[in-house]
Amino acid sequence: MDKAELLNAIQVLTSEGRLSRDDVLQACKAGTQENSDVVGARGVGNRYSSVLSFAGGGIVFMGIAIFIAQQWDGLNAFMHILVTLGLGIAAYFSAILFSQIKQVGSLDSAFFLIAALLLPLGIGVTLDELGFESHHGSMSVIIFLIMSAVYALSFSLFKRDLLLLFAIIFSTCLYFGLINYVLGPVPLFNEASLLSYAILFAGISYMMLGYVVHNNSFQAVSGFLYGFGVLAFLGGAFSLGGWESNQNMLWELLFPGLVFLVFYLSTVLKSKSFLIFAALFLGSYIIKITAEYFSDSLGWPLALIIAGLGIIALGYFTLRVSQRYL
Amino acid sequence: MDKKERVLLITGLLIPIGMIMFIVSVIYIPGLMMRGEPPKYDFLYVSNQAASEYQYSVLGGKLTRKQVERAQTYNQSIIYEDRFYIHSVSSNKSQELSYEEASRLRISSSSKSPDGFTIVYGRRGEVLFPFFSSRDYSSRYIKKNSYTQKLDLEFGMDQRYYYNFRFLGWLVSDGNG
Structure with a gap:
């Protein structure tokens, strides 16, 4: 019986009263549970393997870094480049080879991680040994430009979550590096405000990319983008509001609107990280505004009571949204 | 997609x-x-304060000093003399003067000049911005909103140290700018 025939049969039986909606829903639930038990068991195994691979990769990198640091003075320039850049390139190509072999599980992830940690160091060492003089972070820009290009190209070839994640991380580092470089030595801007704006826009970019990535089968990366995106967005907006005696009224008035926008988006995108961060930031905002504007007029104890009640209401609201929409 | x-x-x-x-x-x-109007007020500063035997302050619009115990320095045989300069904001050049001449000037010790300018450090960001970027103690800029100009100052024996430039005040006597 194919799907169309089955659905037709359900329709007929339901119209005759021989099958209810609850019967159909119960059958679906039972079927999904069974599958998830099987997939879950397999999934748990894969997850442990990935975690151990990552942990192992990180420990390998630490070992290499400590060994190199201990032997550094005794090595010449060529060896400096070989043990950093050379090892990084070797790890990268090993990862590519392992990614072609299904039986090794997530071994390639461990080697991509080692390469991601070693290659920037290797490029920096190489530039330094070649006599490159960094001005205002120009070396950082070159390193992250190369790393972003390498991992973006790798992602386009191999379509792996981890490669996309590293491409995004290195591109973010490149973004901040470029801002630092173009600012140069001149203190033209209020650096704290500029940084807040840079983080806020990075957050917006992350959230947009998270949506695209989520709808194109890279849910693991979308979780990272949503979480860090909303944190950066709300964090940037919160800090732009300023603190007592130096507040920015526009951002202080705008912030609650942005938080409720994030609450709304959490229901549309079904994202728990949006909901949690919106709740946390709204709670922080309540405390901040109470302390700034009401502690002198109402007195600290009353201000704390109002803030506390606001946060309790916020907690209830968050729970209701989570239960109803997520 | x-x-x-x-x-x-x-x-x-x-x-x-x-x-x-x-x-x-x-x-x-x-x-x-919009860069805005250039600065109009010159300022007074002191250099080589590393191991000074005096502490300087502005009282009643005049520069005064108080003798203090000389700070421990790396090489006790070298005597560091405090050197005073008036910096002209129009020519961006400093002119040295003695303490006696400096103490006769009328100055405002506010960090902001009467026309709203302040003196700030340059930027130094060699490691990963926004982490570890810091001030460049070897450079100073005069700044108001979007107007920023690097100051060509006399930093004394070692411009890496922040105390080798100490701003004392803006000249508010006649004939500034």
């Missing part, structure tokens, strides 16, 4: 690029940002 996702992808990638282009254009396109 549908149209909405394509728009979001392009917008998401263009936002950081737009931010960087905005900063570049503000800094490097002359006239894009």
